[in-house]
Structure formats: structure tokens, C-alpha cells
Amino acid sequence: MHAVSRPNIVLIVTDDMGFSDIGCYGSEISTPALDKLAKNGLRFSSMYNSARCCPSRASLLTGLYPHQAGIGHMVEDYGIPSPAYQGYLRQECVTIAEALKQGGYQTGMSGKWHVGGSYGIKPSTWMPGTQKFPTPRQRGFDHFFGTLAGAGSYYNPHTLMEGDSLIEIDVDKEFYYTDEITKHAVKMIEQFQQTAAPFFLYVAYTAPHWPLHAPVEEITKYRGTYLSGWDEIRKQRFARLKETGLISREWELSPRDDAAPPWEDANNKEWEDMRMAVYAAQIGCMDNGIGSIFAKLDDNSMTDNTLVIFLSDNGGCSELLQEEGWIENHVGSMRNGTPVAPGNDPKKMPGTEDTYMSYDLPWANVSNTPFRLYKHWVHEGGISTPCIVSWPEQLSERNRILHEPVHLIDIMATCLEVAGISYPDEYNGHQITPLEGESLVPLLEGGEWKRNNPIFWEHEGNCAIRDEEWKLVSQYPGNWELYNMAGDRTELHDLSEHYPEIVQAMEKQYQEWANRCGVLPWETIKTYIV
Template sequence: MRKGETGRDRRPNLVLILADDLGFSDIGSYGSEIETPNLDRLAAHGLRFTQFYNCGRCCPSRASILTGLYPHQTGIGYMNGNHGMPGYTGDLNNRCVTIAEALREVGYQTWISGRWHVTPVNPSHHNWPLQRGFDRFYGTIHGAGSYYDPVTLARGNEYIQPEGADFYYTDAISDNACRFLEDGKADQPFFLYLSYTAPHWPLHARPQDIVRCRDRYLAGWDELRKRRYQRQREIGLMESGWPLSPREPGVPAWEQAKDREWQALRMAVYAAQVESMDRGIGRVISCLEKSGRLDDTLILFASDNGGCAEEMNPKLRGIHLPEKTRQGCPVHFGNDPSILPGPEDTYASYGVPWANVSNTPFRLFKQYVHEGGIASPLIAHWPSGIASRGGFCRQAAHVIDIMSTSLELARATYPAEVRGCPVLPCEGRSLLPALQGKPSEPRILYWEHRGNRALLKDHRKLVSRAVASDAGKWELYDLTDDRTELRDQAAAHPEEVKVLEQLYEDWARRCGVMPWDTVNDRPIATDTSS
């Protein structure tokens, strides 16, 4: 351990901030009109990655972030339902180690505030945060839920009820993170996992926050998307040769859209959710500043998948939806133009058109492994460790890299076994060289979610959709000049497709990836809502 004259352990702290269903362009420093001054401040004094990837869906991404493995290797190849196959148990297995487990072993304090979502909701606590390396936990075990009355809200190993009539989950996550920081030992480094549910549906925001955003989206999704793309080019985020992908098929031009005021309000509530999260992040930054720990803390901010195009329908009802509010009023479930989103007695989403805006300039959404589903912002802020301020890192990186980054930061070793069980080798690589401006070595990255498949080898990307009219057909793109995936080269390069496909198949066998039809035919033992 590196200690100063006072005996304080001088190893850097780590704050990992994860947004939920936040699109690539949904914060100001990535082109958005949504006001995120605290994240923008981190970007201005840190480093922005232009090609950082998640796993395309909430709990698979969270499993990979925590372990440095691909989702199927952890048992969470799909969601939290048990499909009876090793890669699809829906529960962290005993062949992986979490960042918290690895860092606590070498003297770090470990805390999580927010969404867990890597174990089913059942009576067993074997994979709750305190059982997987965290010293303190406040948040929800399950994924989505009401921001006013979240189900599976817990502290430590006990379920609890929301406190106070003005309870709002995003604020509670931020406030508990600050409490952990204030209560922590000043002479010991820490790992804080700040895992927001925002801005995942439902569209829940405080009235005063909605008012600030209410008129911002009356210009419509076409205009807002063009403005974001233009800002991305102006700030240097986008390479000039990347065209803006077309409006999603089936989405009308804004001028032909019905219920335009209601449509604009949906996005306004979503923006209010993001802005509330940003204010909470600001409070966490203030806590670090007041304690004198900001300069020696690596802060990473990312999203677990791209913007979500899901429309609310009765099939999505699950344990995450209370039938009534805390006051006993029925909850109105669905996207109904006669019901304004935002209050506790509503349960709505912002839908395909606005998700298309969130993922500017890319196409497709959460659950797909085209760029719109897997491209995430990544902001890295570390005053004592990043020399280049306000710039961009254009190296490809992935959430599997966070484990290796954490270990190098803490001067820790990846374990060979945990609790007597052998651990799979880490799949990621440390981001610290990238933060220091060093070039990266060539690598191959892989994805599979719900039958959607992809491989990225240097700048060549092989990708397919499971639900397209030509389901399973490979597409091939050169991301150097076609990051928005508009010029398919598969027909022109059949031999290259074969080579890359074989690499994908080898990886799939190694990591326990099964054909989606096989997985989907198995009965599900647990709720799988997102």
C-alpha cells in the first residue's frame, strides 16, 4: 500500500456511476440539450471516450461491469430468469469475482447505492451486495420500478419502505451515496458504485423539474435529433464522415405526428429524470471536494445500454409495478395521450421516436447490438491521473474493462479462486493506459443478447439482428468511416464475413452462448422484466 506521512493509504479512490437506459447523446457533453452541468464539468476537466460499449441490456451489462467477464460467463446471458443452462441462470455464478470482492480484499471500503439487478428476487440473499463484497448497500435488488415507491428497496440485507412523503428514488440514491462518503474512514481508499435507475421508465419526475423542461421539446424529434447531431460535430465528438442515420422506420415526421404536445411532454419528463440524476451527481462531487478527495478519485460515468424504445403494455406488468400508489390510488399503466406522465399514479415510457433521438447519431436501441443499443458515453475524471483535460479518447473500450482498471488502480491481483471455486480469467483490459494517452493494442470485442450478435475486430464490425425480416443475416461495416452503420459491405466481402463469423462462433462456444431459439424455448423460473 502507498502511504503518506500521516499513514493514510494513498491509493486512488474509485467512483463508478452508471445511468440506466441513457442514450449516447443524452448528456450535454455528448450533444444534448438536456442540462447536465455536473457531468459536463467532469467531461471538461477529464476525458470523453467516443467508442465505449456496454452489453446492450441492463443486467447483462451490470454483470460484466462488476466481474470483467462477458454476461454469459457470469450466468446472466439474458435477464434474471433461470432458463436451465449455465449461461442463462439469471444469477451471478460462483465462477466470477466482483470488483467489490477484489478491492475489499486489498483494503478498500466498498459501497453501493442504487440498482443491483444481478440476482433474481427470491428469499435467498446469497448474491445480494453484502454477500458479493460490498460493506454497505442501499438500493433495489430488482430492476425497473416506481421512483416514488420502488419495490425491493433495501438497506443492507433487509427490505425497507420509502421514507417520507416527498421520497424520490433518484434523490435517495444520491443522498445515500453522500452518506457513505461522509461516514467512511478518511485514511482508507474506497470504491463507490453509484448505480442509478434513471432515466429508465417509468416516466416519473417532480413537477418543478418537468416545468423547466416542458417547452423544450415542442420542436419535435426530427429537429432535436438534427440539433444534437450538429452539436456532436461542432464539439468534435463525431467524425465528419459519419452521416446521421435516418429516422427509425415507422416513425412519422413530427409534422404528421398525433398528440404532439403529449409526445413532447414524454421527452420533457425523461429530460427531467436525467437532470435530477445530474444534480445528485453534483452533490456527490461536492462531498468529494469538501473532504479533499476529488483530485485523487477516478470517477467513471457510463450507461448500461442505449435508449429504450419499449412501449408500455400489459405484458410488461410484473413485480416492479405497484397496483396502487402509497396513497391508495390506482396506477394508470401505459402510454395514453389522455394521461400526462410524471406523477406517481402513472407508468409510461417515451417510446421509439424519442429513443431514436437519445441514440443520435446511431440507429436501433437497447437490446440490439448495433451501435444504438451498445454505444455509451464514458466520462473519466481524475485530476491527479489524467493529464489531458477536456479531450477525447477514440480507442474502443468495453464495460468488461472496468474490472482490470479497478485492479490496476488498487494495485490488486485478479484472484484465481473465490470461496474455494476457480474463477474464469478476466476478459477486459485496463483503461489506465488510455487515460494517459497511450495507444491500445489490437483487440476483438463480442456481443450476444437475445439472438442479436456482433463482433468488432479493430474497425470492422460484423453484426446481425434476430428479429429482422432477414433474421440472422450478417452485416459488415467499417466503423472508421461508417460508425452509423449505413453501408453494409457483407455482400462485397463474403470471405471476410466467414472469417469473422468463425471467430464469433469460437467465442460463443467458449462463453456458453446458446442459439436464442434454444434459450427462448426453455421455461423461465423467475421474472425477467428489464
């Protein structure tokens, strides 16, 4: 890499978005800002996350596996006697912001935190700023605007903070959370440019995580688009993915999920079209915001020496929001105080502030085209993310697709190398867990690159290991399955019976990793969850 002043770094994360949900990854959803970024940068076809929001964000921010970072399950503290499951970032890890700040970077975050513990809807149920519930300002970020919790209304999000303080939304002004995340990210860039020091900006959108909320004018753009149905949309995306070269022409499209009816047998087609139209509008609003961030970089002549990384924290989400049950703990109320009743009710169209719906399994199956399963599972549908990287001043080629298997844990190592900063052995008096990720800089330079170590996953008993072309995976409580990723990344032809020696060797690798990282059996963890 030729000599250059230290780059600014912008890390953009989307929430619960599938592999094929943006234009440059085969989607019918209009994403001109991201498409332009891809045309001028690199696309990864095999970037992996950690299958769910908070474990992925823990890995992304620390360069460690979720259990090493303290979020081996979720952010709730169930009293599990292991720091791997404490539910918030451990002191034995550092965030990208902490590491870069030590090296002279300015740091800012706009959006969803979700790695600091369990924050209830009512502020009285938690104490912001305590050691048990670290906020971004306590983990290396100079500036913060966003939500601490994992999900909530786009019109009235709970746990909304600016800096170190909870803030209230002005009921007399328009408010849409995606747009506010963008506005504050742009504001932070304006603040950063006042000094000569480079900056790290983490933009963590909640879109398109449920609930289905979007402005009417954005929804209207997609009304009727999805009346052709989930089967047809999957086929179209699959064809475009092959045309772009993001997936092999040899791979088969995974069958429609058994839990999804054929489109011709589906009920409430107008409502189904509307659900997916709102989901598409949420992605469109996010892309508009990303375009505004890029425009601000252009206005200040920062684009050429800014490393931009875009990806999703997990695959599309198949969760059905029932009218009664756990989801009621996330809903809250409208800004006027009126309670919101959750539920996917076909008698009411989604999108407005008084609704709280999800797009459900059949459409999540579309989002994850061409793969199987969803957020939470570690088959390809749950862990595969689009990933775009741009750095105009340094990339040797543009509009290139890279097929090497990479993971969120690699982002920290990459950021530190381009910034010329060493990963610390000690921080705030704590010995720091050695970095798990591997720098992707050789790939950015157009050179050869090969992983030194396999990639591992475990979430709620679902576990996997990928070692070069082989992937060993289990859907809890099932048996190990073995797939050759080069010829069958859609995981349709289990080879475990044909290659028992490979299964045995990879299972041994997995168990060694699980022991080293403090992974506990899911049967044990379940005894603590009530």
C-alpha cells in the same frame, strides 16, 4: 503512472440513457455536473455496453462477458440447463467490490442491483439473502442501499433494501428514488472518510429508465423544448456531436426509424413534448445528484485522488408500455396502496406517481443519435454509451476525446491496476474465470493503447463482433452485416457482399467465442421462456 497513494474509485452508472442524452455529448438537456467532469477529464466516443440492463451490469461488475457471469439472458431462472443462463452472478466470477475488498478497500453501493436473480414485487415471492438470490452485501459490498429488481416506481420502488433488510418508505415524507440514491451515496462517503483506507463506491441510478417520473419543478424546465419534434432535435444533436469531435464529420445521420412518423404527422404533440420533458428532467435530477457527490468529495479534499467513471448500461429504450401485458408485473402501487394503471395514455400527462409511462421509440431514436436501433439490439444504438473518466491527480491531459473502442469488461481491469491489486485465480473456494477485459490505464496516462482481442456481443440472438475498424453484426433472425466503423459507424452501408472473406473470418471468431463462453442458440433459449 507516477507514484501516488491508492485512489478512491467512484463508478456511476445510468440506466437506459442514450449516447447523445447529456450536454457534453450533444444534448439540449442541461447536465452541468457531467459537463464539468468531462471538461476536467476524458470522454470516450466508442465505449460499449452489453445492450441491456442486467447483462451490462454483470459485465461491468465482473470484467467478464454476461454469459460467463451467469446472465446470458436476463435475471429470470427459466431452468435452462447451463450456468451461463442461471440469471444471477456465478460463483466462478468476482465482483469489483470483492476484488478490491481483498486488497483493503472499503466498499459501498447505492442504487440498482439487478444481477442477483428474479425478485418479484411481493417479498413473499423471494427470499433475500439465499444463495440463489445474492444481494450486494453477499458480493463484496460493505454498505448497500437500493433496489434488487430492475425497474419500478421512483416514488414507491419495490425490493428496496438497506444493508441486509427490506425497508418501507415513510408515506408522510417526500421520496424520489434518484434523490435517495444520491443521499445514501453521500452518506457512504462520509462513512468512508472516517478511516484512512481507500474506498470503492458504486452508484447505480435507475434514471432515466421508465416509468417517466420526475418532480414538477424539474419537468417545467423542459416544457415546450420538444415541440420542434424528434426530427429537428436529432439534427441539432447530430450537428453538436460533429462540432465537439465526438463523431466523424464524414458519417451520415441514420434515417428516422421507419416505425416513427415524421413529426409533422405525429399525434398529441403536447403530450409527446411532455413525455420527453419528463425524460429530460429525470436526467437533470440525476446530474444534480452527481453534482452533490462531487461536492462531498471536494469538501473532504478527495477529488484529486479519486478515479470517477461515468457511463450508461445500454442505449435508449424503445419499449412501449402497453396497458395490458407483461408490464403489469413491474408496476406495483402508489405509497398509499392505490394500484397504478400502466399505459401511455395521451389523455393523461406523465410524471406523477399515479402514472406509469415510457417515452417510446421516436424519442429513443433521438437518444441514440446518430445511431440505429435501441436497447436490446447490438447495432450501435443499443450498445454505445457516453463515458467520462476523471482523475485529476493522474490524467496527463484534460478535456480530451478518446476514440479507441473499449467495453464495460475493461473497467474491472482498470480499477485493479490503479489500485495495485491482482485479479484472483480463486475466491471462496471457487476457481475464477480469467478476466476478459483489458486495462485502460495507458489511455489515462496519455499513451498508446490497442486492444489485444476483439469485442463480442450476444443478446436474444442479436450478435456482433468488433475487431479494430470492422464490425460484423446481425439483428435476429437476419443475416450478417459488415460495416467499416472508421467511415460508417452509423451502419448505413453494408459491405458483407463486397468482403465475404472478412465476413467468414469474423464469423469464425464469433463462433469460437460463443462456444468458449457458453452462448446457446436463441432458438434453444426461447423454448424455455414462457
